[in-house]
Amino acid sequence: MMYSVSTELYEEVVTRLAEAIGGGSYFSGSLTFDREGIECRLTASVIVYRRRESYPEGDRDAIADLVPVWWEFHTTGPEGEMLNDFTFSEVRALF
Structure with a gap:
């Protein structure tokens, strides 16, 4: 059985x-x-690129991009581990 990763799950990740x-x-x-x-488990090594954003209350370094060096996403239900359609490009698109 393939577990389909929803938009809401990507947002939570x-x-x-x-x-x-x-x-x-x-x-x-x-x-x-x-x-x-x-049960969802993301194991990853990620390089974080940032950009400076200016606001009236001050500047902050926001995440501009994530470059995964390595990642795995596991989904486990009552009957054991399930294949899923997780892709890190969806995570990057939400940053």
Whole structure:
């Protein structure tokens, strides 16, 4: 059975990955969370490129792009691991 990764799941991955990256320029680790009874795990090594954004309250370095060095996305349900259609290009598009 193929697990189809929804837009909402991609958005959750992006939110969690951004939190894990924080102000860093490189991330290497795993994010594991449950979504509707499915355990999702992203393991990745990612180079973070930033751009300076100016606001009235000050400047900040926002994430401009993520370049994956290596990644895996696993989905596990009650009956075990399931193949999925996750692609890192969707994650990059949301940043």
